[in-house]
Amino acid sequence: MTVPVTIALPKGRLLSDSIALFQRIGIGHPGLTPHARQLSFSVAGAAAQLVIVRDVDVSTYVEYGAADLGIVGKDRLLEQRPAVYEPIDLRFGACRIVLAEPSGASRSASRRWTTRRVATKYPNVTERFFLRKGIPVEIIKLSGTIELAPLVGLADQVVDVVQTGATLRAHQLVEVEELARSTARLIVNRASLKTKYRRVHQMIQQLMDEIGE
Numbered sequence: 001m002t003v004p005v006t007i008a009l010p011k012g013r014l015l016s017d018s019i020a021l022f023q024r025i026g027i028g029h030p031g032l033t034p035h036a037r038q039l040s041f042s043v044a045g046a047a048a049q050l051v052i053v054r055d056v057d058v059s060t061y062v063e064y065g066a067a068d069l070g071i072v073g074k075d076r077l078l079e080q081r082p083a084v085y086e087p088i089d090l091r092f093g094a095c096r097i098v099l100a101e102p103s104g105a106s107r108s109a110s111r112r113w114t115t116r117r118v119a120t121k122y123p124n125v126t127e128r129f130f131l132r133k134g135i136p137v138e139i140i141k142l143s144g145t146i147e148l149a150p151l152v153g154l155a156d157q158v159v160d161v162v163q164t165g166a167t168l169r170a171h172q173l174v175e176v177e178e179l180a181r182s183t184a185r186l187i188v189n190r191a192s193l194k195t196k197y198r199r200v201h202q203m204i205q206q207l208m209d210e211i212g213e
Helices: 013-025 054-062 074-080 109-113 122-131 164-168 196-212
Strands: 005-010 040-043 048-053 069-073 087-088 095-102 117-121 135-140 157-162 171-183 184-188
Touching: 005 013, 005 054, 005 196, 013 196, 048 054, 054 069, 054 074, 054 184, 069 074, 074 095, 074 122, 074 171, 074 184, 087 196, 117 122, 122 135, 122 157, 122 171, 157 171, 164 171, 184 196
Parallel strands: 005 048, 005 069, 117 135, 117 157
Antiparallel strands: 040 048, 069 184, 087 184, 095 157, 095 171
């Protein structure tokens, strides 16, 4: 009996494209939609199981072997640095991690040596960025709306993901610097590359062929 390959797909902005991608290589389920309440789907004909998890948890599922493969944004990989194999840039879900601040904020040279407070969902990415620049920073980790932090005096700046920049503009924030660019990536559990070698490599090749790698 063939042991199914488990694939973790992320809730949120990457889910629709992730579902569509796997459907194109014959791994889909009629009940699997971006709005489905069910979180696990068996695809018997493809010897696969699709599970829907929070985007911040995909890399954990894959790293610890609860899933063999997963789709996750590069922004999450930069933040979490999981011990996984990252074979493919899937080329959808493009966004950027940027540093932003209220429009009209002072950018004098003296600010470089003043500890600033930065609110973010990406504390590790943010810490590495300011460390490289030698700028003292107090990082405030938030899980909700980051753009609100400067407006209520919680932080001087924010580090967050943007696609069009519309949310920043709506909160009177301007981009200061780009930290990184992100797209969706396929990640693979390292042990699964050996224990399920044939099926995992077959899926990797199918996905590469589908996106034109």
